[in-house]
Amino acid sequence: MDQITTLQPNVTINNKPGAAVEENIVSMEEYLQRVRIQQMAIKTLSEELTHVLDLGEAVDVVNKYLWEIIDYSAATYIIYNIQEGRFEARSYLKESVSSQFLTQVKKELVEYIQKHSEEAIVGSAASISDLVPLIFGVVTDEFSKNNINSSFITPLRVGGKIVGALMVTSTKEDLYSKEEIEFADMLVKIASISVARIHTFIQSLHSRTETLVKSISDGVVMFDQNYQVTFANEAMMKYTGLPDEGYKLEELSRLFDDIKLMGLVKKSLKENIYIKIPRTQISRFWYELGVIPIVNYKGTVAGGAIILHDITSIVQIDTAKTEFVSLASHQLRTPLAAIRWYTEMLLSKGNDNLTSDQREFVEVILTSNKRMINLVNSLLNVSRLELGTFAVDPKNADLIEVTESALEELIPYAEEKKITLEKNYQENLDKLPLDIGLMSIIVQNLVSNAIKYSPEGNKVYLSVSREDARYIIRVKDSGYGIPIEQQQQIFTKLFRADNVKTKHTEGTGLGLYIVKSILDTVGGKISFKSKEGEGTEFVVELPVSGMKSREGIKPLEKYRVY
Amino acid sequence: MQDEKNKLLIVEDDEFLLNALERSFSEHGYDILKATDGEKGLSLALREHPDLILLDIVLPKMDGITMLKKLRKDSWGETAKVVMLSNLDRVDYQEASFENNASRYLVKTDWTLDQLTKKVLEVLSE
Numbered sequence: 001m002d003q004i005t006t007l008q009p010n011v012t013i014n015n016k017p018g019a020a021v022e023e024n025i026v027s028m029e030e031y032l033q034r035v036r037i038q039q040m041a042i043k044t045l046s047e048e049l050t051h052v053l054d055l056g057e058a059v060d061v062v063n064k065y066l067w068e069i070i071d072y073s074a075a076t077y078i079i080y081n082i083q084e085g086r087f088e089a090r091s092y093l094k095e096s097v098s099s100q101f102l103t104q105v106k107k108e109l110v111e112y113i114q115k116h117s118e119e120a121i122v123g124s125a126a127s128i129s130d131l132v133p134l135i136f137g138v139v140t141d142e143f144s145k146n147n148i149n150s151s152f153i154t155p156l157r158v159g160g161k162i163v164g165a166l167m168v169t170s171t172k173e174d175l176y177s178k179e180e181i182e183f184a185d186m187l188v189k190i191a192s193i194s195v196a197r198i199h200t201f202i203q204s205l206h207s208r209t210e211t212l213v214k215s216i217s218d219g220v221v222m223f224d225q226n227y228q229v230t231f232a233n234e235a236m237m238k239y240t241g242l243p244d245e246g247y248k249l250e251e252l253s254r255l256f257d258d259i260k261l262m263g264l265v266k267k268s269l270k271e272n273i274y275i276k277i278p279r280t281q282i283s284r285f286w287y288e289l290g291v292i293p294i295v296n297y298k299g300t301v302a303g304g305a306i307i308l309h310d311i312t313s314i315v316q317i318d319t320a321k322t323e324f325v326s327l328a329s330h331q332l333r334t335p336l337a338a339i340r341w342y343t344e345m346l347l348s349k350g351n352d353n354l355t356s357d358q359r360e361f362v363e364v365i366l367t368s369n370k371r372m373i374n375l376v377n378s379l380l381n382v383s384r385l386e387l388g389t390f391a392v393d394p395k396n397a398d399l400i401e402v403t404e405s406a407l408e409e410l411i412p413y414a415e416e417k418k419i420t421l422e423k424n425y426q427e428n429l430d431k432l433p434l435d436i437g438l439m440s441i442i443v444q445n446l447v448s449n450a451i452k453y454s455p456e457g458n459k460v461y462l463s464v465s466r467e468d469a470r471y472i473i474r475v476k477d478s479g480y481g482i483p484i485e486q487q488q489q490i491f492t493k494l495f496r497a498d499n500v501k502t503k504h505t506e507g508t509g510l511g512l513y514i515v516k517s518i519l520d521t522v523g524g525k526i527s528f529k530s531k532e533g534e535g536t537e538f539v540v541e542l543p544v545s546g547m548k549s550r551e552g553i554k555p556l557e558k559y560r561v562y
Numbered sequence: 563m564q565d566e567k568n569k570l571l572i573v574e575d576d577e578f579l580l581n582a583l584e585r586s587f588s589e590h591g592y593d594i595l596k597a598t599d600g601e602k603g604l605s606l607a608l609r610e611h612p613d614l615i616l617l618d619i620v621l622p623k624m625d626g627i628t629m630l631k632k633l634r635k636d637s638w639g640e641t642a643k644v645v646m647l648s649n650l651d652r653v654d655y656q657e658a659s660f661e662n663n664a665s666r667y668l669v670k671t672d673w674t675l676d677q678l679t680k681k682v683l684e685v686l687s688e
Contacts, residue, residue, distance in 0.1 A: 330620050333649035337670035338578040344674050345582065373671040412677055 038183050041065045045187060049194040056081060056088055058191040059156075059166070063092050065187055070180055072168045073097050073145075076105045076133065078113055079156060079164035087128050087164075093137020097171065098145040105148065106133060109167045112153050117162045150175035154185045158196045219287075219308035222294065223249055227265065230303070239282060239308050252306070255282045259289070261306070269293050269301050279311065286315040332376050339369045392522050394433035394547040399471055400425045400464050406440035407462075410447055419451045419460055426465040433546030438518050445511040446475040446538050453536070454479035471542045478535035487530060491516040515540075522547035568686060571595040571612040573603035573629070574647070575621050579670065583616065586675040587682070600624025604632055611638055614686055617664075619648040619655055627655060630662045643685055647678075 048061050059077045066075055076091040089109075091102055110129055148169045156164035166188055168176070210231075213220050219236035223229045227249040229242075237244055240255055253261035259280050268275045268291040277289040288309040296302040343366040346354065354362065407421065414421055450460040454477045461476040482490060491512050519526050523543060530536035570592040574580040577598075584594045595610055597603035599622040607615055615633075619626035626646065633639035646659045646667045656667045665685045668678065 330649045333669070333671045334576050334579065337649070338576065338582065340671060341579070341582040341586075341675050344676075345585070348676075376671075409672075412674075 034179075037069060041069060042186060042190060045190055046194070049191055056090075058195050059090065062166075062187050062191045066168070066184060067092070067094060070168065070184060071170065071172070071175055073170045073172075074102065074105060074137070074168075076102070076109060076167045076169070077156070077164060078106075078109045078128070078131065078133075080117075087131055089131045089133035091133045091135045091137070093135065093139070095171075096138040096140040096142070096145060097169075098141060098143070099139050100146045101148060101169070101171070102133065102135065102139065105151075105167055105169055106131070108151075109153065109165055112155075112165050112167075113162070116155060116165075145171055147171060149173040152176055152181050152184070154181070154188050156188060157192045158199055217310070219310075220305060221252065222303065222305045223265075224303040225269075225301070227262075236308065239285070239287070239310070249306075256280055261289075261291075264291050265304060265306070269304050272301055279315070284312075285310065286312045328376070333373070336369060336373050336376065339365065340373065343369065392435050392438060392547055392549050394435050394522075394549050396431045396546075397434045397436055397439075398431050399429060399434065399439070399473075399542075402434055402436050402439045403443050403462070403464055403473070406443040407447060410444060410451065413448060414451050414460075417451055417454070418457045419454055420458075421447070422459055422461045424461070424463040424465075426463075429464070429466055429471070430544075432471065432542070432544060433549075434542075435522065435547050435549075438522065438547070442515050442518060442540060443473065443475075445515045446473075446540070449511060450475050450477035450479065450536070450538075453477065466544070469544050471544065473540040473542075474537060475540075476535065476537040481532040481534050481536055482528075482530040483532050487528075490528070491526075567591060567593045568614070569593045569595065569610065569612040570682070571597065571603065571607055571610065571615045573597045573600065573615065573621065573626065574618045575599060576618075582675065583678075586679060590679050590683075598622070600626060600629040604629050607633060607642065608636055608639060611642075614643040614645065614682060616645050616647050616682070619646065619650055627658050627662075630659065630664065634662050643688075645682060645685055 045061065045065055049058060056079055059079060063075055063077075066072070071094075073095050074091050074093050074097050076089065078087055078089045080086075081088050089106065091105070110131070113128065149171055150173060151167060151169040153165050153167045155162045156166065166184070168184060170176075213231075214233045216233070217235055219239045220231075220233045221229055221236045221240075222231040229245050229247050229249065229252070232240075232242065232244045236242075240252060242252060249265060250262060253265075259277055264275050264277070267273070272293050272295070274293075275291040280287055280289050288311050290307040290309075292305045292307065293301045294303050294305055343362050345351070346362050347359065347366065403425075410421075447460065447462060454460060458478055461474070463472075463474045465472050516526055518524075519540065523545075524547070525541040526538060527541075528536060528538045568591075570587055572580060572583050572587070572594060574583065574596075575598045580596055580598065584596060587594055595606055595612055597606050601623045603615070603617070603621070604624065606612075617626045617630060621629070624632075626648065630644060630646075633642060633644070644662075644664045646655075646664045647670055648655065648667070649670055659667050665688065666681060668681060673681070
């Protein structure tokens with residue numbers, strides 16, 4: 001085939017020799033009509049393109065106009081998809097052509113792009129030649145549809161770079177006047193400018209975001225659908241020792257011993273969900289880790305990001321606190337236990353050697369000792385609650401069994417105060433997810449309060465039942481009750497009602513605060529009715545779905561309340 | 563003649579607590595063996611085969627949890643009755659104790675000597 005290059009630098013024309021492109025004789029009437037149609041097309045194309053975000057879509061729109069105005073067999077586009085970093089090809093067939101025809105079209109287009117596009121865009125020549133075009137139309141095996149007899153190519157530009165090309169081809173001979181080619185070129189240019197403008201806008205947004213992400217102290221790494229790292233900020237490189245891009249996520253994943261990062265990433269992208277790991281480790285440093293799917297403007301997941309937030313100093317503080325708490329509990333409780341046991345031996349029935357004054361004094365020592373034991377126990381737990389770091393780990397359990405086992409430890413206290421516990425359990429209750437440790441703390445606090453704030457010899461009622469979609473625990477006493485003006489404050493920390501402060505000195509004012517904190521966390525509720533001088537009833541509600549689990553740093557220590 | 567009395571091993575490093583426990587359990591008619599660290603506790607247990615071991619956790623030389631684990635590797639020690647008696651109520655220690663078949667986990671300050679004795683009697687009769 002001969003090649004005629006026109007004055008237009010971007011347009012290549014392939015025509016049969018002798019084709020008199022510029023000598024077509026048309027009537028003025030016809031000419032004006034064509035110009036009008038073309039002008040109208042250009043105008044409406046510009047309007048239509050204002051909603052179009054990528055070149056692929058723009059090409060669809062352009063083709064609609066070409067289809068109307070230009071005679072062709074196949075209009076074929078190869079475009080570099082900037083968002084996804086690869087080439088796409090589409091052939092729109094206005095009439096059937098053979099696959100040999102299309103192969104030739106592709107070959108010529110690929111050669112054109114390889115020649116005119118920048119190396120950075122073309123990347124490996126192999127990937128562009130392997131391209132399989134999407135074909136809209138009918139492919140035939142008729143021999144007569146094999147030959148390209150008229151054609152022209154016009155480039156697609158974004159930001160001064162050639163990012164693709166359109167090839168219009170026909171099995172007919174002698175088509176495509178200069179005017180038609182200019183028109184097609186014009187349409188493509190309009191489409192390119194429109195898309196380029198949007199890209200410039202997106203890039204300016206992107207560069208602002210990138211500057212921000214680069215400078216933050218959290219480590220950020222972004223990757224594509226193939227888990228290939230495309231970006232990592234400085235903090236990430238510092239935390240991981242890995243380069244800024246161009247490696248596979250598996251390498252990053254291997255740095256974590258305690259989590260399977262690849263699994264989390266795949267889950268996050270597959271289900272389009274944000275995954276947060278409160279605590280993980282790379283060598284001796286601790287991080288909070290988040291995996292975020294990144295969706296493109298079409299709403300489909302195009303990759304993701306991993307964010308590492310350094311919590312090493314928080315973990316160190318928490319470890320120091322846990323160690324302190326352990327140490328304090330051990331160091332304080334050893335002498336407290338010695339004082340308790342020796343004073344008890346002094347007061348034991350077999351020991352008649354004490355005068356009544358001596359006995360009274362030793363009893364004071366014992367009472368004070370018990371208060372201190374109580375205080376130590378409460379402080380250990382409040383420190384944990386305050387941080388909000390206790391874990392909720394529900395397992396399927398029988399609420400009555402858990403309640404009974406919690407009560408067991410209160411029996412000596414009830415006996416000491418001559419309080420009878422009356423229990424009423426609904427039969428055949430289904431198991432539900434409960435954190436047994438936390439459930440015990442709730443039951444023990446409420447029942448020990450009921451015992452503590454009842455006069456000797458009274459009764460305490462406890463019931464467990466199911467009412468509709470809730471499990472209900474009621475703890476009722478006929479003790480001192482809570483003064484009405486103070487009922488608002490009973491769940492606040494260190495609150496103790498005036499009427500019992502004088503009667504009972506051993507309360508810490510922490511019990512109900514702890515119970516309320518736990519129930520708020522696990523999805524339960526607590527309410528009460530009380531009348532001073534008549535008693536109090538607490539009602540705990542749990543949903544039948546049980547306690548909500550929560551990952552925490554440590555379980556709450558077993559809380560002792562008496 | 564075989565000794566009819568129950569033999570009790572107390573592993574506790576605080577002298578005052580150890581003496582109080584010894585005194586209380588002797589009064590209830592137990593033969594008492596004493597050890598003030600985990601290593602001595604383990605060798606005494608394996609030699610004397612006590613009916614029950616009262617075992618502290620924070621101990622010199624070898625801590626109580628380690629001693630318990632080592633005890634469970636012995637053919638006699640595998641089924642020996644052990645009551646943990648500690649000042650620590652950390653859940654991880656409790657779990658480790660129960661995973662190694664401790665019969666009870668008691669916090670010292672929670673109990674009077676009388677109550678402790680009752681608990682131990684309970685375990686002995688199980």
